Amino acid sequence: MPGRVAVVGGGISGLVCAARLGQLGVSDVTVFDTGKHACGGRCSSRTETIAGQEYVFDHSAQYFTVSDPRFAKIVSSLHSQGAVKVWSGPVGHLKAGRFEKDLNLTQAFVGSQGMRSVSECLTRMCRVHRPGWVGHVAFDSMAKKWKVDKYGFFDYLVVAHNGKCADRLMANSGADDIHQLLRVRFSDKLNPRDARMHLNSLWVLMVGFKSSLGLPYEGAHVADTQEPILWLCNNSAKLGQKGPVECWTVTSNAAFGTANKVPQENIPPGKEKEIVKTLLASLSRITGLKALPEVCFTRVQLWGAALPLNVYSSKDDCLFDALRQVGVCGDWLVSPCIQGAAVSGMVMAEKIKAHMSGDSRSTELRPQFEPAGSDAIGAFPVNPRMLFQPKAKAS
Numbered sequence: 001m002p003g004r005v006a007v008v009g010g011g012i013s014g015l016v017c018a019a020r021l022g023q024l025g026v027s028d029v030t031v032f033d034t035g036k037h038a039c040g041g042r043c044s045s046r047t048e049t050i051a052g053q054e055y056v057f058d059h060s061a062q063y064f065t066v067s068d069p070r071f072a073k074i075v076s077s078l079h080s081q082g083a084v085k086v087w088s089g090p091v092g093h094l095k096a097g098r099f100e101k102d103l104n105l106t107q108a109f110v111g112s113q114g115m116r117s118v119s120e121c122l123t124r125m126c127r128v129h130r131p132g133w134v135g136h137v138a139f140d141s142m143a144k145k146w147k148v149d150k151y152g153f154f155d156y157l158v159v160a161h162n163g164k165c166a167d168r169l170m171a172n173s174g175a176d177d178i179h180q181l182l183r184v185r186f187s188d189k190l191n192p193r194d195a196r197m198h199l200n201s202l203w204v205l206m207v208g209f210k211s212s213l214g215l216p217y218e219g220a221h222v223a224d225t226q227e228p229i230l231w232l233c234n235n236s237a238k239l240g241q242k243g244p245v246e247c248w249t250v251t252s253n254a255a256f257g258t259a260n261k262v263p264q265e266n267i268p269p270g271k272e273k274e275i276v277k278t279l280l281a282s283l284s285r286i287t288g289l290k291a292l293p294e295v296c297f298t299r300v301q302l303w304g305a306a307l308p309l310n311v312y313s314s315k316d317d318c319l320f321d322a323l324r325q326v327g328v329c330g331d332w333l334v335s336p337c338i339q340g341a342a343v344s345g346m347v348m349a350e351k352i353k354a355h356m357s358g359d360s361r362s363t364e365l366r367p368q369f370e371p372a373g374s375d376a377i378g379a380f381p382v383n384p385r386m387l388f389q390p391k392a393k394a395s
């Protein structure tokens with residue numbers, strides 16, 4: 001069985017899928033990703049120059065946990081290559097000005113130079129075409145091949161992204177069963193009568209302060225639902241960044257994201273100012289700091305398709321139509337987090353390899369979703385029986 005594979009999307013799921021295919025001996029795999037500066041999707045970082053010095057902000061995923069032995073293997077490999085490190089926080093919950101350490105959190109990980117270290121390390125294990133926007137795909141049923149935009153023909157197609165792009169990409173591709181599962185509703189609340197993937201929207205504020213906030217925690221999930229903030233994180237402390245400026249990432253909740261949604265590629269300047277002002281005022285209230293230190297940098301980002309509110313309900317962890325040789329991987333097929341995306345990508349690769357070796361079974365392809373069960377930024381699954389110990393960094 002010929003094995004030319006196109007992976008559309010270079011987030012964690014697409015990169016893990018391509019890297020795993022390589023490990024399984026499938027060498028002709030290309031990842032297409034739109035990222036201008038890097039792959040990574042919702043696991044990326046930004047470098048900003050503030051007063052002549054560079055600072056890194058994680059502007060989407062902040063940290064991750066490990067509860068699945070399959071993911072533990074990936075993290076162990078990332079750790080041995082120096083791409084991830086244990087983050088000891090303190091991380092916890094903030095309510096009515098009181099911080100409580102998260103006692104369920106067994107172990108948290110972050111990228112060693114920001115979350116982009118994770119995707120950069122995976123990228124080194126793949127062939128990536130970037131920036132590469134795939135706007136059209138079509139299945140040639142006679143040749144049993146996928147025409148992938150202007151990039152030629154491939155034996156297998158993997159859709160490793162979700163949201164409107166994936167919905168549009170697959171709408172007229174000839175894979176109707178797959179397409180119906182990629183249809184999406186944007187909302188901050190789950191509608192149980194609507195059997196589609198639901199995605200929320202979140203605003204992120206990156207803010208640099210001229211001096212330290214002096215807070216006794218590095219990351220906090222905010223439990224005050226009347227506030228627009230869901231999460232705040234001292235990125236300077238988390239990443240061990242030197243320099244006088246203290247960098248924080250502040251993430252809004254989904255209700256605020258929906259209420260303030262604008263075109264994410266073209267945020268009106270007035271809206272940007274309003275978001276900064278509102279989130280800084282909230283930051284002051286929830287931290288109890290009546291006067292925040294002087295702000296010397298701000299930047300906002302809207303994640304229009306931020307987190308799945310529901311996940312596909314099946315044991316397969318990916319979608320695969322064996323007849324058309326097309327699969328889908330992503331966080332929404334397991335759990336809205338780095339671990340979920342990685343596991344889905346890994347399983348997707350194994351499914352394709354099995355098909356190449358003669359296994360002609362498809363996965364379930366019925367619209368069946370269940371609540372993702374997390375109001376946090378992503379999910380942080382823990383397994384109390386599994387305290388993951390990454391191997392010491394190879395010398």
Ligand SMILES: Cc1cc2nc3c(=O)[nH]c(=O)nc-3n(C[C@H](O)[C@H](O)[C@H](O)COP(=O)(O)OP(=O)(O)OC[C@H]3O[C@@H](n4cnc5c(N)ncnc54)[C@H](O)[C@@H]3O)c2cc1C
Pocket residue numbers: 008009010011012013014032033034035039040041042043059060061062063064065132133134135160161162165166169202204251303305306307329330331332335336337338339340341377378379
């Ligand atoms: C604000 C925020 C905070 C989060 N915080 C955490 C956290 O702290 N911990 C945690 O575990 N999880 C967190 N998450 C969730 C986590 O980031 C995601 O679950 C995970 O990164 C999803 O990976 P993915 O590969 O499924 O999708 P994505 O990361 O979305 O990757 C899809 C990729 O496909 C590309 N793409 C899309 N369309 C095309 C196209 N047509 N052609 C080519 N490329 C295309 C995109 O540019 C993107 O790079 C957070 C998410 C957000 C938005």
